[in-house]
Amino acid sequence: MAEAKRICTFLLRFIAFSTTLAAAIMMASSHERTAVLTLSFEAKYSDTPAFKYFVIANAIASIYGLLLLFLPSKSLLWQLVVALDVVFTMLLTSSISAALAIAYVGKKGNPKAGWLPICDQVNKYCNQVKGTLAVGFISVIIYMLLLLYSIHTVLNPLLLEKS
């Protein structure tokens, strides 16, 4: 039972690592060159501070996720990991929310502020950002599950006595 749980946690951590890494790479590689009349311009993630923040946050989280994959299961550092998970869950939540808010303006615009949607001009770029946000969303959900599971484990006296 304990073994199955360890494998399950390891799998979740591995998916969390993969999705954060994939999200960082996908966002960093998203760009599209387009021409409006005679004016050629390129849309890329680094034009938008929120997307840059998303790349940095996911890159840091994927390094953290990678390190945890090699942490021995008996290590006392796992006690610290719960607290670090809180911080990283917040970081990822914050980065995906900021990116999502900006992507929404890119998609729908904001008529009152006079911000026009840009997705008609750079459709491929928009779709890639959309895919990236979906992948990033998976990692946020997994970190939330891992956090709730850790809390459940440490709060459950029966499980605690066994360990």
Place this chain on the structure above:
Amino acid sequence: MAEAKRICTFLLRFIAFSTTLAAAIMMASSHERTAVLTLSFEAKYSDTPAFKYFVIANAIASIYGLLLLFLPSKSLLWQLVVALDVVFTMLLTSSISAALAIAYVGKKGNPKAGWLPICDQVNKYCNQVKGTLAVGFISVIIYMLLLLYSIHTVLNPLLLEKS
């Protein structure tokens, strides 16, 4: 010692409740009517989905915060509160990040996307949003502290044995 801790936690919870309530009210009441040439228009929070989300998230969190103020300290529900704290911390983090991302575009614009800053036209509105985000930020920090404190308490074997 335990008494001092309880008072301290209660105070933090009270500040968390007050700041979320204040943030929701401040954002919901932010508006400014301005005229550009002969065209009069009004900037208000409900024009921006991210600001609406911020109001709703902070309103829900303030109801949660209020309920917790009346929860007896011996109640078994406090075990559930740690898990709920995770969810509400993520909700608040997400709402403030989205609002911040949009406020940043409002302040600085995004030249590449052709989105012009609007803060020059509606300066009072912008300052109110800025103040609201600062208040919202306090509540996020407090929820993070409460969460880390809960985790520290349940993970610390000495404290756990005493209780």
